[in-house]
Amino acid sequence: AQSVAQPEDQVNVAEGNPLTVKCTYSVSGNPYLFWYVQYPNRGLQFLLKYITGDNLVKGSYGFEAEFNKSQTSFHLKKPSALVSDSALYFCAVRDQVNNAGKSTFGDGTTLTVKP
């Protein structure tokens, strides 16, 4: 079985400050990990993914995420937040071998960046 936890329903940061959106996962094998962003009245958009290799992955809009195997975490980060980053963020995991390609999504974290 695979699962994802996003422990914070909401994250609030001031513009220009660093932001972190947390994600922990559980899989029986090795994970593929993903972050998606959803702006109001839009579908989810792929941000970045971890497949293998370097634990720090970089994605769209200046976002990055760090894979930590020992802590089973894949937190999303950005050094300097923008008001336009305000959106709903989803973490997702897929077992590399099992589950026939199905990802499991977290419940989402609403990020609000205040001017």
Place this chain on the structure above:
Amino acid sequence: DAGVIQSPRHEVTEMGQEVTLRCKPISGHNSLFWYRQTMMRGLELLIYFNNNVPIDDSGMPEDRFSAKMPNASFSTLKIQPSEPRDSAVYFCASSGQANYGYTFGSGTRLTVV
């Protein structure tokens, strides 16, 4: 590629009517997913297909819901009869290999009155 295409974008229907949502996945993607999103329940996976074959429909809420994928470029989600509690945004997504992310469509906002 135009991405995942869903139609209609908005649907308002009366309770008891049949509703059909449509999805065209990205060409070459072999997995297709139907999700439902509401404020109360968040993002729910309803059903997914691999190579046009339904793999897991355990998320389909009731027999009123059915989904088909007659070929690699088209899928439908049907609700018959519709009820007000079916009101939600329905997303279709497609994916290629297991290490690909999903590409989501823009969704269909369904309102059942």
